[in-house]
Amino acid sequence: MPELPEVETVVRGLREKVSGKEIAGISCFRAGTVLDQRKTNGELGRIRETGRRGKYILIQTTTDVVIVVHLRMTGKLIYDESGEDLSSHCRAQINFRDGSRLIFDDVRTFGKIKIYDKGDEKGELEKLGLEPLSEAFSPEYLLEQLRKRKAPVKNVLLDQRVIAGLGNIYAAEILHRAGISPLRGADTLKSEEAGRIVEEMREILSEAIKKNGTTISDYRSVEDKTGEFQEFLQVYGKKHCRCGHEILKIKQAGRSTYYCPACQR
């Protein structure tokens, strides 16, 4: 499932493959996948800039249109020049004037492509917390956020209003490497522990971006390639941790949590 490193990898792939291309149109093959929120129906223009905010992909065009893509769990943006029928669950497609296209493939259909007049996309993004790889994301910021919440620390790390872009896999890995139990009430964490989380978070996310993300099942880059960071996971989906302890799998807020009760306190 695409989290920050996977979305970042997709964005980098888009910059390489579709920058400057003129959009001929966007086709929607499943009702509700493409939502055009614009006030007028003008040209979509050329792709000027591609970026990311949390898990949202932002594509700005020369006609001041912003295309916001959220992959949710199984969404993929695959670049294609062949025109061949290579997608089993194609929900939408961005067509370029030169005949190439971006296929939006999404098995579970939760993903969305929204088209906004520039500026109007802000409403969807304003609730997001700080970017975990930004300078502003300090141990003090995290501690302040955790102090306000009694829910388990794992749940708070997944809250997009606190950290933009973290998901289930990286939250588990971060807590494991920081040696903190996912069951701890967020407001019980000490300043030193928040510091460890911030440190491990930076380390893991940067490393995962270098490895083009994590592919458990569905995630693929724009070039339809898997990531490699799954080879470096230490708890998610594992039976034993590096020290040989048994890893427990529990449910928290409806999601599976993997952790080592011996190494994480």
Added chain:
DNA sequence: ATTGCTTCCTGAGCGC
């Protein structure tokens, strides 16, 4: 205000 449950959806994997 905060928290957690339900919903959306399809395919894989499992037991019988």
Added chain:
DNA sequence: TGCGCTCAGGAAGCAA
């Protein structure tokens, strides 16, 4: 072989 069940989960919506 095939049926039915459970599980995977990001985020919105809702209820307590």
